[in-house]
Amino acid sequence: MQIERTMAIRVLAFVATTNLAYGRYGPPRESYRRLTAAALNDLGPEAIFLSNSTNWGRGGGVVFARLTDATLEAGLIGYDDKSAFIYWVEDED
Secondary structure, three states: OEEOHHHHHHHHHHHHHEEOOOEEOOOOOHHHHHHHHHHOOOOOOOOEEEEOEOOOOOOOOOOEOOOOOOOEEEEEEEEOOOOEEEEEEEEOO
């Protein structure tokens, strides 16, 4: 699913700080959002961001489309005409 840059920052902070099998360690701190925003800075304003969730920011539980054989997975892919960024996490229950 394609998402906007602001949501990509939130998704990356969530995926980087969450135990997918057993829940969150706590809400991503603002410092994590600043770090994830900086991680995406090399991608230009026309960058496209994709994630495997169908429900980011829409309330309720987040539903993930599976791309691998892992029990649980979540991630972010971003790219523009010069660079690409992939952060993918797999977890098992």
